[in-house]
Amino acid sequence: MRILAQVEDGTLLGALDDAARELGAEVLHVEANGRKEERLRAVLGTHPELLVMDASEPELLRLLRAETRTRGVGLVVVCTDEREAAIAAEVGADEWLMASVAAPEVLARLRSALKRVRGAERPQVTARVAEHLRYEELLYDRFTGFPTLPLMLERGREILERTGRLTVLYIEFVRYSKLEEIYGWRKLDEVLQTTANAMREFYNQQRSDEESLLMVSHTGDDDFIFFSDLPENPAQAERRINELADELESHIRGRLDADHGEDIAGLFGIYIGATTLFRNPKIRTERMIYRGIREAAQAARSVENRERTRKVADLKTALREGGVYIEYHPIVVTETKEVYGYEALARGVDRGLRSPEVMFGVAEEANLIWELSRLCRRRAIEGLAENLEPHQLLFLNIDPHDFRDPTFRYLDLDELGIEHPERIVLEITERTAITDYPAFQEYLRDFRARGFRFAVDDAGSGYAGLGSIANLSPDFIKLDISLISDIDSNFMKQTLVETMVSFANDHGIQVIAEGVEREEEYQTVKGLGVHLTQGFLFHTPLYMGKAHS
Amino acid sequence: MDDKQTILVVDDNRDNVEILRAFLESRGYVVAEATDGRAALAKMEQVRPDLVLLDVMMPGMDGWQVCRTIKNHPDLGDTRVVMVTAKGGYEDKFEGMRSGADDYVVKPVDLKELAIKVQRNLAARGTGK
Numbered sequence: 001m002r003i004l005a006q007v008e009d010g011t012l013l014g015a016l017d018d019a020a021r022e023l024g025a026e027v028l029h030v031e032a033n034g035r036k037e038e039r040l041r042a043v044l045g046t047h048p049e050l051l052v053m054d055a056s057e058p059e060l061l062r063l064l065r066a067e068t069r070t071r072g073v074g075l076v077v078v079c080t081d082e083r084e085a086a087i088a089a090e091v092g093a094d095e096w097l098m099a100s101v102a103a104p105e106v107l108a109r110l111r112s113a114l115k116r117v118r119g120a121e122r123p124q125v126t127a128r129v130a131e132h133l134r135y136e137e138l139l140y141d142r143f144t145g146f147p148t149l150p151l152m153l154e155r156g157r158e159i160l161e162r163t164g165r166l167t168v169l170y171i172e173f174v175r176y177s178k179l180e181e182i183y184g185w186r187k188l189d190e191v192l193q194t195t196a197n198a199m200r201e202f203y204n205q206q207r208s209d210e211e212s213l214l215m216v217s218h219t220g221d222d223d224f225i226f227f228s229d230l231p232e233n234p235a236q237a238e239r240r241i242n243e244l245a246d247e248l249e250s251h252i253r254g255r256l257d258a259d260h261g262e263d264i265a266g267l268f269g270i271y272i273g274a275t276t277l278f279r280n281p282k283i284r285t286e287r288m289i290y291r292g293i294r295e296a297a298q299a300a301r302s303v304e305n306r307e308r309t310r311k312v313a314d315l316k317t318a319l320r321e322g323g324v325y326i327e328y329h330p331i332v333v334t335e336t337k338e339v340y341g342y343e344a345l346a347r348g349v350d351r352g353l354r355s356p357e358v359m360f361g362v363a364e365e366a367n368l369i370w371e372l373s374r375l376c377r378r379r380a381i382e383g384l385a386e387n388l389e390p391h392q393l394l395f396l397n398i399d400p401h402d403f404r405d406p407t408f409r410y411l412d413l414d415e416l417g418i419e420h421p422e423r424i425v426l427e428i429t430e431r432t433a434i435t436d437y438p439a440f441q442e443y444l445r446d447f448r449a450r451g452f453r454f455a456v457d458d459a460g461s462g463y464a465g466l467g468s469i470a471n472l473s474p475d476f477i478k479l480d481i482s483l484i485s486d487i488d489s490n491f492m493k494q495t496l497v498e499t500m501v502s503f504a505n506d507h508g509i510q511v512i513a514e515g516v517e518r519e520e521e522y523q524t525v526k527g528l529g530v531h532l533t534q535g536f537l538f539h540t541p542l543y544m545g546k547a548h549s
Numbered sequence: 550m551d552d553k554q555t556i557l558v559v560d561d562n563r564d565n566v567e568i569l570r571a572f573l574e575s576r577g578y579v580v581a582e583a584t585d586g587r588a589a590l591a592k593m594e595q596v597r598p599d600l601v602l603l604d605v606m607m608p609g610m611d612g613w614q615v616c617r618t619i620k621n622h623p624d625l626g627d628t629r630v631v632m633v634t635a636k637g638g639y640e641d642k643f644e645g646m647r648s649g650a651d652d653y654v655v656k657p658v659d660l661k662e663l664a665i666k667v668q669r670n671l672a673a674r675g676t677g678k
Contacts, residue, residue, distance in 0.1 A: 047581075047596060071595050189621070466639060483646070489673040491652035491666070492632075492645050499639060 001025040003110070004048040006039070007078055009099050012106070016052065019107035023114075025049075050074045050113055054099075055084035061091050074117035076109060146196065146224075156227050157285045160277065166289070167237065167276045169226035169244065170296035171199075174269035174304060191260060191268075192222060198255035199224055202248055223300075225293060237276065245272035266355030269307065273299025312366045314350045315359065319371050323349040324359075326379050328387050331395065331512060331534045334526050341393030341425070343534065344380035360399070370405040373398075381418065388423075395425045395455065400432040403439050421451035425476060429457045434468055444472070455512070460496065466503050477504055479530070481515030488520035494528065501529045554671055555579040557598035559589040559615070560633065561607045569602060572660050573667070586610025590618060593625055600629040600670055602663075603650075605641075613648045620649030629670040633658065 003025050005016055020027045051068055055077050068075050077088035077096040088096035095113040160166045249270045256265035275295040277288055328342035353359040363372040384394055402408045433440050455476035456469055460483045487493040504511045513525045516535030556578045558569045570580045581596045583589035586609055605612035616630050629651045634641055637655040645653055652666050
């Protein structure tokens with residue numbers, strides 16, 4: 001048991017040491033000088049059970065009381081007069097004693113303080129503290145730091161009563177659920193943080209004396225609400241709302257682009273709806289505000305629907321006009337960094353369809369996935385001769401829906417007149433291969449008979465055991481980005497990859513590490529014997545080479 | 550601030566905790582302990598360890614859940630988590646990875662191996678995410 005003491009009086013120190021000996025505790029002495037923060041850290045870092053301090057600095061005492069309370073550390077204050085004793089009481093110390101007091105008294109006080117901290121009295125303190133913390137948490141969203149709805153309602157009511165009107169802006173975030181599938185939940189959290197930060201920045205920028213802009217984040221949902229006090233004139237107000245919406249959207253997009261790249265930023269839709277409430281003595285304010293929020297949300301949703309319809313129209317145009325282009329992403333031999341092959345990534349020419357996840361997402365919803373897949377494959381193969389050296393392989397993604405496509409079996413690949421099927425590697429996700437196992441096995445047999453090779457994509461996302469993957473006898477296993485990300489500092493991942501490489505070597509399979517973004521990740525992957533590597537690290541003109549458009 | 554690094558040992562078996570405590574303290578680490586998931590999380594807020602040695606098999610909240618909670622936490626997320634598991638199989642390792650664990654040791658714990666793994670994870674804490 002440890003007691004931390006910051007006490008000047010020599011006699012008292014002696015008494016303290018005696019008392020500590022009785023209690024079987026060690027006493028650590030803290031310097032009286034030095035900065036406040038350092039002294040605080042000294043307290044926290046040693047995990048004492050009791051802190052004994054003099055009352056010379058009430059402010060520091062208050063700070064320490066708050067810190068020690070949440071950590072279950074008792075506070076005993078040494079006072080030289082009545083005034084200091086009053087301070088100790090006010091600050092809420094567990095015990096206090098007068099400096100001139102004798103050793104037995106010191107022991108008694110320490111014992112009493114310890115009892116408070118440890119024993120019967122504790123539950124009350126703990127309960128109080130816990131309640132206090134809980135309220136704090138309830139009022140402010142822990143993750144984003146924004147005020148939650150109860151606080152918002154108060155503020156909303158205030159604005160409504162003061163000015164007679166309140167404009168509610170509802171910001172709806174739509175994300176393609178594939179984000180979690182592709183990048184993992186950690187990435188999603190990071191993106192939400194970026195969004196919350198972007199919102200806060202925007203809010204701080206916009207704040208002025210006239211307008212009061214308050215935000216709330218829905219807990220459990222990713223939407224945001226702004227309250228605003230807008231100009232009287234309805235035309236002006238509408239214009240201001242549109243301005244605000246545009247500014248907000250481009251601000252958030254900009255941040256997402258900057259922090260996470262265009263690909264991820266493209267996975268989000270931001271739709272903003274607004275409604276203005278007017279003070280009405282006949283209707284209860286809360287009801288009015290809730291209703292306003294609902295209306296604004298509906299407005300946001302109809303913007304989303306309009307966008308969606310437009311996107312489908314854009315996709316149909318793209319399909320008709322072949323508005324899809326291919327990026328060839330290099331896959332290199334890990335040891336030598338020579339380009340082994342390229343993976344074809346299709347993007348829509350139209351800005352709204354630039355992201356493959358969005359493009360395929362829209363296609364899936366509109367039942368146009370087969371047409372899109374066929375178009376993308378055709379484009380990828382058309383570019384083969386021009387972009388790849390004769391010995392390099394082309395990796396093509398096969399969508400799970402393609403197995404239901406009747407033309408897929410006999411393959412437009414045949415129509416496209418591929419002379420060297422052994423140059424083509426079909427990538428199928430681990431999940432698809434295992435879920436559709438019977439159908440898949442049939443196709444596999446067919447394709448292999450014709451010379452195509454195949455790769456299990458997203459391997460190691462844990463969907464299947466190594467045994468199941470072995471049964472498929474793939475030519476390649478592509479390790480999911482979640483296994484590779486930060487592998488240089490995660491030994492768990494290193495062990496797993498090591499296992500998979502060993503397994504692959506035993507079965508004549510080549511392993512490809514996906515999503516290598518940093519040099520350190522590359523070095524680790526190289527050290528583990530992974531045969532091939534792919535990722536952002538190689539998205540430079542040198543590697544894109546011939547394939548760079 | 551202290552030069553000594555703090556390790557939180559979480560295991561429902563007190564004997565295991567004592568063995569690990571004695572060993573780690575002899576290596577110069579400050580050791581805190583907890584015997585179940587909930588207590589571990591509370592302790593973490595209090596003590597802010599640099600590394601957590603987390604038993605997988607515990608009653609109540611299992612080790613995987615505790616790991617996920619820690620790694621998801623806005624403040625505690627960069628604490629290193631080393632799982633202590635009785636099984637060292639592929640599925641187990643995957644579960645560990647998915648929960649966000651940084652490393653693992655297999656029971657019965659080889660103390661020499663433990664020392665190496667603790668060291669490398671503490672070293673990695675400065676650099677990686």
